[in-house]
Amino acid sequence: MSEFKEAVVLIAKCGESHKSYGIRMEKTGTDRWLTTWAFPIKDSSAKREGYDKIQVKGDISFSDDYPGCPYCGGHGLTLCPCGHLSCTIMRSNVFTCEWCGMQGEIGNYSGETIVAGADY
Template sequence: MKKEASVILAKCAQDKLYGIRIEKRDNDWVRTWAFKLKEETAEKEGFDKINFTGSFYTDEEYPGCPYCGAKKCFVCGNCGKVSCYDGSDKVVCNWCGSNGTAADDDGALDVSGGGF
């Protein structure tokens, strides 16, 4: 059976772009792999236009961010984009600079890849 999979964009606190491969398992999306990604490649592949809604979980073998190694991420409540999460109570979006209080990263989320 063919697996349903896609890539969402994320940005490291080191201001570096990377892709997160997500795979559909039952009715949930699972983060399975992450890789370094250039902006031009993300645009060419259309990753910057991908949006997802649903439950997002982390596979136990997920390697984390290819730059800082963070295995967790958060979705910004302002721009809807994904950033690395270091486990602290306060978060700053690596895309738009918004800050706030962290919440659990697993569960129902709206994820936007749109634009740089």
């Protein structure tokens, strides 16, 4: 019998294609998550599956075989103050959130809650 692993899917947006994709994360401990997989997903499908309601909090790491963004291939994610994830795409050393359009320099992630894909 295999061990049950708690897993969730968060929604991120690609800074190159501006398209949404799902990111699968496994819970590996209290407030610890391992990013294992990413796949293209339509916004309507993400909403229907309830992925837009998922929230995680804590330390996030990437598995060695994490494939990156299915559109740009990037392995970096940036959490905007709006609570959403986007590929870490820098233009002239400035990050622009694909969800809310906020721009700025990138700091270190300190474990804030990530909101998967809720509209604000």
